[in-house]
Amino acid sequence: MSKILIVEDELAMLNGLRDNLDFEGYEVDTASRGDDGYKKLKSGNYDLVLLDVMLPGMSGFDICKKVRMEGNQTPIILLTARGEELDKVLGLEIGADDYVTKPFSLRELLARIKTILRRARSTSSSIxxxxxxxxxxxxxxxxxxxxxxxxxxxxxxxxxxxxxxxxxxxxxxxxxxxxxxxxxxxxxxxxxxxxxxxxxxxxxxxxxxxxxxxxxxxxxxxxxx
Incomplete structure (x- = not known):
């Protein structure tokens, strides 16, 4: 069972994602602040992270950049209400694996999660x-x-x-x-x-x-x- 961490400060979004991912059979952990999410990501063993960009305590960009500098390669999907091209490029260049702009389709998000988890398994087992x-x-x-x-x-x-x-x-x-x-x-x-x-x-x-x-x-x- 894949373990997913959701870091999101909008409680309705957080609860909705948690319930849907739980229904899909994932093990789910959550955090509503950036600094708490960073601590969990650093200490936990997750297969994927859904990471909001605008967070209290620590931004999603800062979390992503910091864990990558520390050598943590857990796949990250950034969630944000922003749609500017600069933000998308920045998110990917600092190490995010995908970027989803709110509002997004749950079906699309689930498909992207499955694709990234499958690709991560393929990469780790290919050589x-x-x-x-x-x-x-x-x-x-x-x-x-x-x-x-x-x-x-x-x-x-x-x-x-x-x-x-x-x-x-x-x-x-x-x-x-x-x-x-x-x-x-x-x-x-x-x-x-x-x-x-x-x-x-x-x-x-x-x-x-x-x-x-x-x-x-x-x-x-x-x-x-």
Whole structure:
């Protein structure tokens, strides 16, 4: 049974989500303040978090950014009444896995939850052992990465992108491939967002002598290991 944490300060929304997720067979925990949600997320073992952006005590953006910096890779879906493109891009770039704008369809939210949980299980089980990609040593099962035996912080999205590139080593992967396979959302980030993630991965993988993620101009990328 998957365990989901809901962090939401609107009590009607919180109770409604809790009841519906409970009905769907999920184990549900809740918090109505950002600081309380952060403490629960940090200490609990959750499979997914529904995280409101505007919260008392600590914003959803701050929670997301902080737990990712601490190495917590629990999938996060941001919930917000905002609809601006800048907020969507920011949420994804700081490590959120999805972004749902209120008011939203419960059916849509449930579908996204199932998709992210399925993708997380697929990512963790696709490659069992530690592998070396450039200067990076990585375990896609435990979401750990090291350079010279020193831990390297990576977001959940970075693991997913690198996993996809690794499984297609030597082949050209287009930006649309990454958008469909890694994000797979009705709302999709821009090509700039994808490029930004690639830049981060290059900084972790590439050495001064070898470029392991190669740009195929006008098409996409290729991992050469």
């Amino acid at each position: 069992d052992d530690w592998v070396e990609i450039g200067q990076l040593k990585i375990s896609f099962e435990s979401f750990e990465a090291k350079i010279n035996d020193e831990p390297v912080k990576m977001s959940h999205k970075e693991f997913e992108i690198l996993n996809y590139l690794y499984r297609h080593s030597g082949k050209i992967v287009t930006r649309d491939d990454l958008l469909d396979e890694v994000w797979g959302l009705d709302y999709q980030p821009t090509a700039r967002t994808v490029d930004n993630f690639i830049v981060r991965l290059r900084n972790k993988i590439n050495s001064e002598e070898v470029q392991h993620i190669v740009t195929v101009h006008g098409i996409g990328y290729k991992l050469v290991n």
